[in-house]
Each structure stands twice: as C-alpha cells, then as structure tokens.
Amino acid sequence: MNTKVLKKRRKTRSVMVGGVGIGGNNPIRVQTMTNTDTLDIKKNVTQINACAKAxxxxxxIAVPTLKHVDAFAEIKKQVKVPLIADVHFxxxxxxxxxxxxxxxxxxxxNFDKKQLAxxxxxxxxxxxIGVNHGSIKGDMVKAAIEYAKIFRENNFNDLVISVKSSDPLLMIATNRRLAKKLDEEGMNYPIHLGVTEAGNASEGRAKSIIGIGTLxxxxxxxxxxxxxxxxxxNEIPVCYDILQATGRRITRAEFVSCPSCGRTLFDIEKVTNEIKKKLGHLAHLKGVKIAIMGCIVNGLGEMGDADFGYVGAGSGKVNLYKKGKIVKRNVSEKDAVKELLKVVVDVRV
Ligand code: SF4
Structure with missing residues (x-):
C-alpha cells in the first residue's frame, strides 16, 4: 500500500471511550452494534464477545426505555469491550x-435545547451527536453544528459527530460539508462514519466501502x-478491509493475487486461500506485501513492489521471490506453499 500518496488525516481531538481513544493520533476505530433484544442479557453478551473476538x-447497544437501562448495566458487567448506549426518544x-x-x-x-444543555x-x-437523514427534516450539517454549539457553550467538548444516510453519495457530500464546517467553527471533534441501512450481502458492503472509503x-x-x-x-472484517485498502490503518499483510486466466498452470484460488490462511493473521507481517501470480506476464511487475512472491514458472513449477529477486527456482507445485512460508516466516523484512 503506497501510503505516501495519502491525504493528511483531519486533525481532531482525542476522545476517550472506556480505554479506547477516538480521534487525535489514535487508530481509526472499528465499531458495531448488537441486534439482539437488549433485555436478553445472555444473547447480548454472546454477541458482544463474538464481535470483540472479530x-x-x-x-x-440500543437502550430504548428505563427498563433497558438495568439490562445495559448487567451486560456492561459481563464484557470487557467499551459499551455505547444508544438513546433516541x-x-x-x-x-x-x-x-x-x-x-x-x-x-x-429528539431532545430540546434545555435537555441538551x-x-x-x-x-x-x-x-x-448522531444525526440521521431519515430522522431529521432540515440540513443535517446545520443541525449537527447547532447541537454541538449547545454542548460547547456548556463547556462540554467530549463530542463525536456523525451524519448518516442510506445513500452513500449523499453521505459523502454531507460529511465533506460537516468536516469543513466543523473546522471553520474551530470544532475539532472526531467524526464517526457510516452508511446507515446499507442493506446486506455484496450490495450493503459496496455502499459502505464507497461511502466510508471515499471519506x-x-x-x-x-x-x-x-x-x-x-x-x-460480519461487519468487522469489512471495516478492517476498508481501513487496509485505504491505507488508513494497516493491520495485516497485504496480499496481491491475479484473477488467473488460461495461462495459469496451478490452482491459484486454492493456493491464495492457503497462503492467506497461514500468513494473514501474523502480526509481524503487518504491511508486508505478498504477491501470488499465475505467470510472469504481470508477475514480474508485481514482484518489483512485493516483499515476497509466488509466481507460476511452467507446468507444475513455481518461482519464489524475495524483494524482487528469485530465491527459489522451479519449486515443485506440491512443495511451493510450504517453501514460501519458510522464506516469509524465517526471513523478516
Ligand atoms: S498474471 Fe498471468 S496468469 Fe495471472 S491473469 Fe495475468 S496473464 Fe493470466
């Protein structure tokens, strides 16, 4: 990932949520929300732990009524990850x-000025301050700034702001205006990004990737x-993929693999999955680029940028690369993944 071409991140204050900092020099944080009934403590704890593990x-967590406050308190006792109470009406x-x-x-x-103060x-x-397109009539940016001013006038600045829409294009345009306006007002509050009600499957992922990734x-x-x-x-790997692909938060090795074509002389899909499974979780490979290419057509170019490479070299044969140079030539396909792992894991870049 060529992070040298990245635009500077907007300067914000750091806001501490439990032990986790949002904004400032903190990594861009990944969050989600439970979708189980808040009153079902066991289900919530199980889901929160699964999300934290991911x-x-x-x-x-949604806290719609006073009855739910007690359940929230009980859930809080049973989990380690910081919890956010979501209150609307x-x-x-x-x-x-x-x-x-x-x-x-x-x-x-849903609050009047006196209550916000x-x-x-x-x-x-x-x-x-979470303003959603679906729940407000006027301009989201104007509303968010007005509400933020009430907090600031009362000397409260531990704010995070969001303006969300289910339309990624509107969400992008609104957040750009929000960031500009916040900076003009001298409000260095962090921004929470999301395409709300994005849907599911590849459609929901595509909307989130466009909206969040662009910003x-x-x-x-x-x-x-x-x-x-x-x-x-399921939301968590998408978040980390967006952060990795935008170069904003690199958490693992970077994999490059070609789509394969009639020139590919090995099962590149199987090999790619195998290599990712074996190396994708290794913390010391954070940011290390590993390229898996079917042949030398694009293979040679990719090897120039990659730390390690696996390139088809003929029927049943593979060449292994390190920093653009062949380190093992004509390795038999059945041993090639094992040999690559030896090169990658033994030799730190
Ligand atoms: S690198 Fe080679 S095998 Fe892979 S898609 Fe390109 S031409 Fe085909």
Whole structure:
C-alpha cells in the first residue's frame, strides 16, 4: 500500500471511550452494534464477545426505555469491550445511562435545547451527536453544528459527530460539508462514519466501502461502522478491509493475487486461500506485501513492489521471490506453499 500518496488525516481531538481513544493520533476505530433484544442479557453478551473476538473495539447497544437501562448495566458487567448506549426518544433514559455507559449516542432532534444543555453539564462520558437523514427534516450539517454549539457553550467538548444516510453519495457530500464546517467553527471533534441501512450481502458492503472509503481517503473519519442487515460480527472484517485498502490503518499483510486466466498452470484460488490462511493473521507481517501470480506476464511487475512472491514458472513449477529477486527456482507445485512460508516466516523484512 503506497501510503505516501495519502491525504493528511483531519486533525481532531482525542476522545476517550472506556480505554479506547477516538480521534487525535489514535487508530481509526472499528465499531458495531448488537441486534439482539437488549433485555436478553445472555444473547447480548454472546454477541458482544463474538464481535470483540472479530476485532470490534467498541460496541453499541440500543437502550430504548428505563427498563433497558438495568439490562445495559448487567451486560456492561459481563464484557470487557467499551459499551455505547444508544438513546433516541427519551431524555430520561439518556440521563440514567450516564453513570453506566462508556459513551452515549443521542439523536439530538429528539431532545430540546434545555435537555441538551443539562446533558452537557452532567455528562462525564463522551457523547456522539448522531444525526440521521431519515430522522431529521432540515440540513443535517446545520443541525449537527447547532447541537454541538449547545454542548460547547456548556463547556462540554467530549463530542463525536456523525451524519448518516442510506445513500452513500449523499453521505459523502454531507460529511465533506460537516468536516469543513466543523473546522471553520474551530470544532475539532472526531467524526464517526457510516452508511446507515446499507442493506446486506455484496450490495450493503459496496455502499459502505464507497461511502466510508471515499471519506477516509479525503482524510475524514475517526471511527467507522459498516451497517449490515446481518450478524454484526460480519461487519468487522469489512471495516478492517476498508481501513487496509485505504491505507488508513494497516493491520495485516497485504496480499496481491491475479484473477488467473488460461495461462495459469496451478490452482491459484486454492493456493491464495492457503497462503492467506497461514500468513494473514501474523502480526509481524503487518504491511508486508505478498504477491501470488499465475505467470510472469504481470508477475514480474508485481514482484518489483512485493516483499515476497509466488509466481507460476511452467507446468507444475513455481518461482519464489524475495524483494524482487528469485530465491527459489522451479519449486515443485506440491512443495511451493510450504517453501514460501519458510522464506516469509524465517526471513523478516
Ligand atoms: S498474471 Fe498471468 S496468469 Fe495471472 S491473469 Fe495475468 S496473464 Fe493470466
């Protein structure tokens, strides 16, 4: 990943959520939200732990009524990952979770000015002002800035701001305006990015990749959520793939592989999966580029940029590369993955 061509990330303050920092020099954080009934403590704890295991650094839970506040408190006791309480309609619920949650997300359109000012004065935890296209009539940016001003006037600055839409193009344009306006107002609050109600499967992923990825490339965004109509644990690998592909947060080795064609003389799909499975999780290979190519047509060019390479060299034969140079020639296809692993794992770049 050529991170030298990346635009500078927008400068923001660091906001601490539990032990996890959002904004500033912190990595861009990955978060999700449970989709189980908040009153079902066991199901929530299981889902949160599965999401944390997949790499979620923050998890949000819906807290619609006061009855749900007690369930939230119980869930909080049973998990390690910082929890965000998501409150929409009832201000009294927001006040009740202030002493329990690591962060509060409100939809400020449902609160009056007096209540927002009171929240600012009472809250010791960060608050996300989450404005959604579907829940507001006017301009999202104007609304978000107005609400943020109420907090700032009350000396509360632990804010994270989001403006979401199910339309990725609108979401991109709105977030660009938001970042500009925040900077003009001297508000260095971090921005949370997401395409809300993106859908499921490849369609939902494509919308999130376009929306979140484009803004990350602009340097906008400090925490991301990919909203899928699926198990929330499925959102996490997409988040990390977006961060890796945009070069904003490199967490693993970088794999390059050709789509294969009539010139490919080995099962490149199987080999690629095998190599990724064996090396994709190794922390010391973070940022190391490994290229798997069917033949030398594009193979040679890729080898110039790659730290390690696996290139088809003829029927049943493979050449292995390190830093653009062949280190093992005409390795038999059946031994080639094993030999590549030896080269990659034994020799640190
Ligand atoms: S690198 Fe070779 S095998 Fe792979 S797609 Fe290109 S021409 Fe085909």
């Amino acid at each position: 790499g979620a650094e923050l998890v949000r 009832l201000p009294e619920v927001a006040f009740a979770v202030l002493k329990i949650a690591d962060k509060l997300r409100i939809n400020p359109g 009171k929240l600012a004065r009472q809250s010791k935890i960060p608050i996300r 990350l490339l602009d340097g906008i965004g400090d925490t991301i959520r990919v909203s899928l109509t699926e198990d929330p644990a």
